[in-house]
Amino acid sequence: MAQTSAHNSDFVWPHKDSSRAPFQVYTDPQLYALEQERIFRGPVWNFLGLTCEIPNPGDYKTTFVGDSPIILSRGADGAINALVNRCAHKGALVCYKPRGNVSEFTCVYHNWTYSLAGDLTGVAFKKGVGGKGGLDADFDQSEHGLERLRVEVYGQLVFGTFSNETPPFAQFIGEELCANIDRVFVKPLKVLGYHSQVLPNNWKLYAENNKDSYHASLLHVFHNTFGVVRPNMGGGVKISPNGWHHLSYTVRNSDANDAVGAEKVRSLKDSYKLNDVRMMEHALELGDLTTNAIQTVFPTLVVQQILNALAVRQILPKGHERTELIWTILGFEGDDAQMQELRMQVNNLVGPAGLISMEDGCVGGWVQRAAGADPRAMTIMPMGGSGIEASEGSRVTEAAVRGFWTGWRALMGV
Amino acid sequence: MSIEQTLNDQLALHLRVNDLYADYAHTLDDDRLEEWPGFFTENGIYRIVTRENRELGLPLSVIYCDGRGMMIDRITAMRTANVYEPHVYCHATSDVRVLDANNGEIRTRSNFTVLRTMTSGETSIFACGRTFETLIEEGSKLRLRERIVVLDSRRIDTLLVIPL
Numbered sequence: 001m002a003q004t005s006a007h008n009s010d011f012v013w014p015h016k017d018s019s020r021a022p023f024q025v026y027t028d029p030q031l032y033a034l035e036q037e038r039i040f041r042g043p044v045w046n047f048l049g050l051t052c053e054i055p056n057p058g059d060y061k062t063t064f065v066g067d068s069p070i071i072l073s074r075g076a077d078g079a080i081n082a083l084v085n086r087c088a089h090k091g092a093l094v095c096y097k098p099r100g101n102v103s104e105f106t107c108v109y110h111n112w113t114y115s116l117a118g119d120l121t122g123v124a125f126k127k128g129v130g131g132k133g134g135l136d137a138d139f140d141q142s143e144h145g146l147e148r149l150r151v152e153v154y155g156q157l158v159f160g161t162f163s164n165e166t167p168p169f170a171q172f173i174g175e176e177l178c179a180n181i182d183r184v185f186v187k188p189l190k191v192l193g194y195h196s197q198v199l200p201n202n203w204k205l206y207a208e209n210n211k212d213s214y215h216a217s218l219l220h221v222f223h224n225t226f227g228v229v230r231p232n233m234g235g236g237v238k239i240s241p242n243g244w245h246h247l248s249y250t251v252r253n254s255d256a257n258d259a260v261g262a263e264k265v266r267s268l269k270d271s272y273k274l275n276d277v278r279m280m281e282h283a284l285e286l287g288d289l290t291t292n293a294i295q296t297v298f299p300t301l302v303v304q305q306i307l308n309a310l311a312v313r314q315i316l317p318k319g320h321e322r323t324e325l326i327w328t329i330l331g332f333e334g335d336d337a338q339m340q341e342l343r344m345q346v347n348n349l350v351g352p353a354g355l356i357s358m359e360d361g362c363v364g365g366w367v368q369r370a371a372g373a374d375p376r377a378m379t380i381m382p383m384g385g386s387g388i389e390a391s392e393g394s395r396v397t398e399a400a401v402r403g404f405w406t407g408w409r410a411l412m413g414v
Numbered sequence: 415m416s417i418e419q420t421l422n423d424q425l426a427l428h429l430r431v432n433d434l435y436a437d438y439a440h441t442l443d444d445d446r447l448e449e450w451p452g453f454f455t456e457n458g459i460y461r462i463v464t465r466e467n468r469e470l471g472l473p474l475s476v477i478y479c480d481g482r483g484m485m486i487d488r489i490t491a492m493r494t495a496n497v498y499e500p501h502v503y504c505h506a507t508s509d510v511r512v513l514d515a516n517n518g519e520i521r522t523r524s525n526f527t528v529l530r531t532m533t534s535g536e537t538s539i540f541a542c543g544r545t546f547e548t549l550i551e552e553g554s555k556l557r558l559r560e561r562i563v564v565l566d567s568r569r570i571d572t573l574l575v576i577p578l
Contacts, residue, residue: 098466191472192472192473192474193464193467193470193472193473193474193475194464194466194467194472194474194568195464195474195476195568195570196568196569196570197569197570197572197573198569198570198571198572199572200571200572219497221495221497222491222495222496224495225491225494225495226487226490226491226495272490272494274483274487275482275483275484275486275487276480276481276483276484276487278480278484279484324569329474340473344473344474344475344478345478345480347474347475347478348477348478348479348484351476352476352570352572352573352574353462353476353477353570353573353574353575355488355491355495355496358496358498358573358574358575359496359497359498359573361498361572361573362497362498362499362572362573363497365572366499
């Protein structure tokens with residue numbers, strides 16, 4: 001990993017392994033700046049969008065990689081391009097709308113135009129007016145296109161990287177974890193809607209939260225409160241060998257097609273009962289008995305299957321103490337009205353108002369507020385040892401969180 | 415029917431609808447959330463959606479309750495299961511309009527702003543947008559057959575737990 005850096009950091013990891021992290025990692029603007037260079041512009045695949053969001057030539061959407069504004073476009077030849085959304089001239093945003101369809105990109109500031117692949121195709125008043133002004137004869141337009149990212153499409157997910165060193169995506173996350181993406185996105189996807197949730201905390205607190213299978217049943221007590229716990233649930237945590245990526249999953253034992261009637265679930269407390277259990281129903285559609293699967297792709301993608309609620313979550317850092325979480329809620333092409341209605345019901349569980357997810361919106365902020373006072377104090381991650389081993393049958397482990405820090409440290413060089 | 419009579423009827427309906435909006439807002443802002451499902455018919459629909467999804471024709475809701483049972487479950491979950499930092503809302507409802515009233519069904523709309531105040535004292539603009547309702551008369555009360563809250567912003571700060 002190249003350590004040449006525009007930023008000087010004297011940051012030293014203060015512990016022998018990744019089972020401790022100093023609060024400084026959440027509160028230090030210099031580390032945030034270094035992350036932009038070494039992580040987001042480094043050898044990682046950043047999630048950019050779905051192929052179904054830009055199905056036609058000329059379609060584009062805008063997004064971010066770290067702080068860099070990005071345009072994802074489909075060229076006339078059908079190829080997908082990822083471009084930095086910054087005019088080569090004065091640096092203005094070329095696309096200031098979230099999505100659209102165009103034949104070329106035009107920066108409105110001085111009317112410079114670019115192809116869908118980012119090549120500079122036109123400069124206004126290139127030859128000046130009346131023989132005066134304009135570009136010098138030796139100005140080479142081909143050197144002034146929009147900055148391009150390398151793109152890889154894995155299944156229906158589009159990723160981009162600034163680095164030439166990033167290995168192919170399947171190698172980046174490993175076969176075992178690719179298998180879950182293949183398992184969930186088995187049919188052509190369609191977007192059912194977007195949520196955006198602003199989290200008052202550093203992006204890494206949310207990235208860790210997704211890898212923290214230990215907190216799930218403790219913080220999110222909706223299931224237990226209402227006694228909607230299926231008996232005989234198995235599951236575990238899979239972690240890529242380098243620790244960076246993970247999958248936490250739950251499998252039920254029975255394929256009895258369960259409308260989750262109150263009689264089919266074990267009641268832990270009799271005091272609260274759901275009046276309406278439709279949002280807990282699960283139509284088996286993926287060819288297996290997995291009920292929940294939360295998968296992370298380092299650094300900022302979460303692939304979600306919660307019953308029939310399918311989604312990708314994109315973590316966008318917005319400064320060292322603010323994060324925007326973009327939820328793209330998915331269904332399959334060909335879903336009938338009943339299936340769409342079921343997905344809409346189950347989506348009550350997740351999102352900014354999700355009955356089993358809303359807590360994740362605030363806990364990170366509580367860490368952020370408490371962490372600032374003493375950046376050298378440390379968070380400890382002792383559950384399930386100090387390594388990054390996978391765990392079969394139990395999710396009471398912080399191995400995947402330690403895996404996150406293993407990846408962060410490798411890229412940051414600390 | 416005389417013009418005066420028609421105007422009187424319209425005025426009376428407008429006052430009733432305005433009272434309903436005010437009662438609804440006061441119930442939420444007073445933290446009498448157990449009374450909230452009672453504003454709806456038994457099979458009433460409540461959705462919070464974003465302007466973005468609505469304009470894109472996408473069906474996703476931030477909250478989707480189909481029937482009073484789901485609304486009651488929301489409130490029970492909020493009171494007993496969900497974890498969040500305590501806060502209160504102040505609704506400011508404006509531009510209430512009766513769009514039409516036919517066959518016992520009244521369609522209305524409004525604009526709204528919700529200020530959120532945390533126990534720390536921090537007040538912020540939490541949400542603004544438009545609401546679209548269908549009302550029907552049940553006994554002597556107007557009840558919501560449907561209320562769709564359309565948020566102007568796609569972004570929700572931190573989390574949304576108290577209904578709008």
